[in-house]
Amino acid sequence: MPEKPKIGFYWCASCGGCEESVVDLAEDIVMVADAVDIVFWPVAMDFKRADVEAMEDGSILATMVNGAIRTSEQEEMAELIRRKSKIVIAYGSCAHMGGIPSLANEFSRTQIMEFMYQESPSVVNPDKTRPMTSVKHNSFNVTLPEIRNLVRTLDQVIEVDYYLPGCPPTPKLLKDAVLTLLSGKLPPKGTVLSPDEALCDQCARKDTKPSDLSFKHFYRPHAVLLDSTKCLLSQGVVCMGPATRAGCEALCISANMPCSGCFGPTSRVRDQGAKMLSSLCSNIDPKDEDGIDAVLEDIPDPVGTFYRYGLASSLLRKKITEDM
Amino acid sequence: MSENNIKMNGNGTHKSAGTPKIGFYVCHCGHNIASQVDVEDVQKFAAGLPGVTISRDYKYMCSDPGQELIQKDIKELGLNRIVVASCSPLLHEHTFRKAAEKAGLNPYFFHMVNIRENVSWVHDNRESATKKAKDLTRAAIQRVFFHKPLEKKSVPINPDVLIVGGGIAGITAALTIANAGKHVYLVEREPTIGGHMAMFDKTFPTLDCAACILTPKMSSVKAHPNITLWTYSEVEKVEGFVGNYKVQVKRKPRYVIEELCVGCMECIDACIYKEAKYPDEFNQKLSKRKPIYIPFPQATPQVVLFDPETCIDFKSHRCKKTCIESCDRKAIDLKQVPEYKDINVGTVILSTGFKTYNAELSPQYGYGKYPNVYTSLEIERLVNASGPTSGEIVTRDGIKPKSVGIIHCVGSRDQKAHKWCSKVCCMYSLKLAHLIKEHTDAEVYNFYIDMRTPGKGYEEFYDKLMTEGVHFVRGRVAEVSDWALVPEEENKLTIRVEDTMVGMVRRIPVDMVVLAVGLEPREDAGDMRRLFNISCSNEGWFLERHPKLAPVNTFTDGIFIAGACQGPKDIPDSVAQAGAAAAEVLSLISAGSIELEPNTAFITEDNCSGCKSCIPICPYTAISYNEGTKKAYINEALCKGCGTCVAACPSGSITQNLFDDEEIFSEIDGLLKFAGIELEETEAEHA
Amino acid sequence: MPEKNIKSNYEPKIVAFFCNWCTYTAADLAGVSRLKYAPNVRVIRIMCSGRVDPQFILQAFASGADGVLIGGCHPGDCHYAEGNYKMLRRFRLLKRMLKDLGIADERLRLEWISASEGEKVKLVINEMVEQVKALGPLAIPQHLKNINEELKHFPGEEIREEEMAHA
Numbered sequence A: 001m002p003e004k005p006k007i008g009f010y011w012c013a014s015c016g017g018c019e020e021s022v023v024d025l026a027e028d029i030v031m032v033a034d035a036v037d038i039v040f041w042p043v044a045m046d047f048k049r050a051d052v053e054a055m056e057d058g059s060i061l062a063t064m065v066n067g068a069i070r071t072s073e074q075e076e077m078a079e080l081i082r083r084k085s086k087i088v089i090a091y092g093s094c095a096h097m098g099g100i101p102s103l104a105n106e107f108s109r110t111q112i113m114e115f116m117y118q119e120s121p122s123v124v125n126p127d128k129t130r131p132m133t134s135v136k137h138n139s140f141n142v143t144l145p146e147i148r149n150l151v152r153t154l155d156q157v158i159e160v161d162y163y164l165p166g167c168p169p170t171p172k173l174l175k176d177a178v179l180t181l182l183s184g185k186l187p188p189k190g191t192v193l194s195p196d197e198a199l200c201d202q203c204a205r206k207d208t209k210p211s212d213l214s215f216k217h218f219y220r221p222h223a224v225l226l227d228s229t230k231c232l233l234s235q236g237v238v239c240m241g242p243a244t245r246a247g248c249e250a251l252c253i254s255a256n257m258p259c260s261g262c263f264g265p266t267s268r269v270r271d272q273g274a275k276m277l278s279s280l281c282s283n284i285d286p287k288d289e290d291g292i293d294a295v296l297e298d299i300p301d302p303v304g305t306f307y308r309y310g311l312a313s314s315l316l317r318k319k320i321t322e323d324m
Numbered sequence B: 001m002s003e004n005n006i007k008m009n010g011n012g013t014h015k016s017a018g019t020p021k022i023g024f025y026v027c028h029c030g031h032n033i034a035s036q037v038d039v040e041d042v043q044k045f046a047a048g049l050p051g052v053t054i055s056r057d058y059k060y061m062c063s064d065p066g067q068e069l070i071q072k073d074i075k076e077l078g079l080n081r082i083v084v085a086s087c088s089p090l091l092h093e094h095t096f097r098k099a100a101e102k103a104g105l106n107p108y109f110f111h112m113v114n115i116r117e118n119v120s121w122v123h124d125n126r127e128s129a130t131k132k133a134k135d136l137t138r139a140a141i142q143r144v145f146f147h148k149p150l151e152k153k154s155v156p157i158n159p160d161v162l163i164v165g166g167g168i169a170g171i172t173a174a175l176t177i178a179n180a181g182k183h184v185y186l187v188e189r190e191p192t193i194g195g196h197m198a199m200f201d202k203t204f205p206t207l208d209c210a211a212c213i214l215t216p217k218m219s220s221v222k223a224h225p226n227i228t229l230w231t232y233s234e235v236e237k238v239e240g241f242v243g244n245y246k247v248q249v250k251r252k253p254r255y256v257i258e259e260l261c262v263g264c265m266e267c268i269d270a271c272i273y274k275e276a277k278y279p280d281e282f283n284q285k286l287s288k289r290k291p292i293y294i295p296f297p298q299a300t301p302q303v304v305l306f307d308p309e310t311c312i313d314f315k316s317h318r319c320k321k322t323c324i325e326s327c328d329r330k331a332i333d334l335k336q337v338p339e340y341k342d343i344n345v346g347t348v349i350l351s352t353g354f355k356t357y358n359a360e361l362s363p364q365y366g367y368g369k370y371p372n373v374y375t376s377l378e379i380e381r382l383v384n385a386s387g388p389t390s391g392e393i394v395t396r397d398g399i400k401p402k403s404v405g406i407i408h409c410v411g412s413r414d415q416k417a418h419k420w421c422s423k424v425c426c427m428y429s430l431k432l433a434h435l436i437k438e439h440t441d442a443e444v445y446n447f448y449i450d451m452r453t454p455g456k457g458y459e460e461f462y463d464k465l466m467t468e469g470v471h472f473v474r475g476r477v478a479e480v481s482d483w484a485l486v487p488e489e490e491n492k493l494t495i496r497v498e499d500t501m502v503g504m505v506r507r508i509p510v511d512m513v514v515l516a517v518g519l520e521p522r523e524d525a526g527d528m529r530r531l532f533n534i535s536c537s538n539e540g541w542f543l544e545r546h547p548k549l550a551p552v553n554t555f556t557d558g559i560f561i562a563g564a565c566q567g568p569k570d571i572p573d574s575v576a577q578a579g580a581a582a583a584e585v586l587s588l589i590s591a592g593s594i595e596l597e598p599n600t601a602f603i604t605e606d607n608c609s610g611c612k613s614c615i616p617i618c619p620y621t622a623i624s625y626n627e628g629t630k631k632a633y634i635n636e637a638l639c640k641g642c643g644t645c646v647a648a649c650p651s652g653s654i655t656q657n658l659f660d661d662e663e664i665f666s667e668i669d670g671l672l673k674f675a676g677i678e679l680e681e682t683e684a685e686h687a
Numbered sequence C: 001m002p003e004k005n006i007k008s009n010y011e012p013k014i015v016a017f018f019c020n021w022c023t024y025t026a027a028d029l030a031g032v033s034r035l036k037y038a039p040n041v042r043v044i045r046i047m048c049s050g051r052v053d054p055q056f057i058l059q060a061f062a063s064g065a066d067g068v069l070i071g072g073c074h075p076g077d078c079h080y081a082e083g084n085y086k087m088l089r090r091f092r093l094l095k096r097m098l099k100d101l102g103i104a105d106e107r108l109r110l111e112w113i114s115a116s117e118g119e120k121v122k123l124v125i126n127e128m129v130e131q132v133k134a135l136g137p138l139a140i141p142q143h144l145k146n147i148n149e150e151l152k153h154f155p156g157e158e159i160r161e162e163e164m165a166h167a
């Protein structure tokens, strides 16, 4: 029996949802497990870093890495995985675009430390202790990875071959990706493995979208009773669908929640947030500054709205602060 | 490690035109550019940029040898992209595109860098100007990598012409075009054509009678088979573009059926008002008219009209309507409503004229306060044989003035009013001085700041006036008042002025004051310009495309301007401009078609998600939604290429030719490429 | 102080997007009239301010612009009727968003400059250059380059000073 192709999974700064999505393959996971050898999957099986280091360079066919890169250890691991794998796939929004963790790029590391270890109401820390990368404890030298100044996407640290978008990617996308890998018919490097058009194309409510939106108000989804059959934008809710890649099967929409953009932009767009902003604003009703501002006030947090999953991969990548 | 993970352009809608072989040419423009920009340095810099096959500098790129240089290189070196750094693309883009095309290159592989208007003419530090020129050059060179071959877009020209404004300019243009066999719609807001000229008595400097030279032209307009004359009408709507404008004209109700009325004026006699009671606009309110009237005897068309504001029947419905009974042609129709005419024309001439300055805004001259202070236009009517006094110059008290003061520059050359010189006032003041002298033998004083008489026979006219015993006082009048300091001033208007010739303040008592009011844009010039999508100068005059080389063109193709709507002008100048505008129109018509920039937008169907975000954005409703494919689609014939939808498509599925995303991104990148590195240098230098 | 020195000698780079019909023409007029203004602005010609994709603005900042200036026709005067209103709406939200991302207000400016306002081109450019100069370099590429120095550098024994300072 010929050797089965080797596959790995790894996680960086992520919530674990991506790992669950692998399990969500359900019975298909058996198919996957039959077809490949999973040689590395710390969340499910016991592996040590040394095991990976011991592998031959390039011996893994493909490793799917989820999570953003926030620490020196994640960066090291990403590099190690890069060496060992022929193909590296950024799995999920965080590896793809920074994900929710990259909203931290709105703050400097110092600010974050300050808040988490000092100012947060639930913290009591009179000694102002901070995590340190290295500390002597009972004559042991204890080390911690360093928190970097920036949350990065996987491809801001290593070369990435493919992207599987989504928070998390759907089992269908994963299955298709694995089948593609096994087929050997590889798409061009850099491809995002999901249809290259916006979600509206696949949305069940598409036909209910009027051609003139002329926004006079925006509503946050919890603040209105939403008609579960009508286009959410037509109900004044900011739905990122028009600016977001399809492929998710419109899951949020079927739960009557607006798309929040986790699949990222199409290949023709450099900055998802800027595009969504442009499209929404072009379609608001008033023409005078005050009127315009009044409508736009309904979007209190534009960064969080338009870059919920992609601040790290946006053109500006972070808040520009003096102190980092 | 890529900075940006998803940059690939999966668009694939254009075929690339092979590896770029760029020819770069930088122009000295004599000294215009070379004096401020180190042209050779720019040339050397460009030579080192990726993709550049040849880089040259030359004295005058737009000259024939300059263009030949490009053409030779295209042929011999196989260039497939051309970048010229010279003047503004608005000036010469066309020239160079043509040159490239002649050498067999698709003209849209050309791009122009503006280093004259944007660099050498506006900066005086050679070093930073050169640096800027280099940045702009790098941007253009990066940009042309993404250029695509495009097809020219040409549209046919509808030979029908719209002329708005029937003063002397509009009349002249209409006749010229109609005589060439093309159809003209002449739209005039007032009940008659003729404009200001019809109000004048004589014209300077020849003193021929205005009516005698104008009215035959007015009648020819009316009679011309190629002219549709719509007076008492206004343009309501304009759509479309050069060659193909759709215009809606509103014909205001005259309450008289134009086709039936022969202008016998029986109805005016029959009006229940035996005496004329209402101020006559044409006579500057110096006489009265009835609610049914004709503006002046030679009005064209010869059709009466009602003034619903003053007609009893419109107010109370209780008039005996003796007018209706008197008309045996049954031409009166008090139920008439506005009529809307939709027409298609290929070109438009705007000749909407001017208005005169409201002298009440300069209270020191006493207009509106002292009855015997007149505007020049009022005097034109007074001296006119068909005017309110049948040509007799008398004050409002009915006496023949023994002394008259004419004050120049009222509202002109005045920081508090208009800064500009109205150009015609000196000459018409001289003319009025002559006419007043002739009619009354009064002492006539001209108060002027400078006497401006450039023009054929104008200075001679001034010389002649000096021999006629007219007085000239150089100085800006401080005040006109009825305040008598000495007995001679009693019951007179005293003009207080510093006579700068003798260096003293003088008080000159006169019976009548004439204010030489200046010319200003019409109040609704702004609306007009929006309607026709043209620009205005700061002052509000319609803006010509180029002050010297394209004085009757506007920035909108197919829309031309003539006469005083473009700026103060006398009759000969207006007529000349009207001729020029007519020639421009005829040249377009005889060419049959015009080339448009192919900068339209298109949607790539496979990419479009059908989100409809773009549809309401297009001002020309060029974008529609196809219910079958569930995708949006741009009608290229309607798209004017603003690019607004391109910027707004959230999935990046719309492309604009000539202004593609990648083209603009590469420009941005080229402009800034070394910004970071330069910063480092600066920091190092000053650290 | 060297800090100050850098700021006073530093020449900001400003990328401008001028619409063909009004502001670009006005800039040509400024040229023809030989008005002199600061050499820091580089103009990109587009047909209408409505073409300005917020991506262009962000890209300009990301590529190292210290400021971005957009020039269009006055409200009501856009050659394409309403492109400038579309731009205005994007601008209002973009400004707020950029503020959240630490980019000072003066770095992004939208001006209505008609074809005849050559003088205004000069005034606006000079004023903006002064304001941006006073703010100092934005220099995002440099900023990211500095941050990226932390990459491939794995901490060992040493303790980062920053955290130490608070410890």
Ligand code: SF4
Binding pocket: A198, A242, B603, B607, B608, B609, B610, B611, B612, B613, B614, B615, B631, B632, B648, B649, B650, B651, B652, B653, B654
């Ligand atoms: S905005 Fe873009 S994706 Fe949406 S309908 Fe228009 S072209 Fe299609």
Ligand code: SF4
Binding pocket: B600, B601, B617, B618, B619, B620, B621, B622, B623, B634, B638, B639, B640, B641, B642, B643, B644, B645, B646, B656
């Ligand atoms: S570019 Fe787009 S918005 Fe502009 S005219 Fe064309 S289709 Fe309409």
Ligand code: FES
Binding pocket: C019, C020, C021, C022, C023, C047, C048, C049, C050, C071, C072, C073, C078, C079, C080, C081, C082, C083, C084
């Ligand atoms: S054309 Fe100038 S803003 Fe639209």
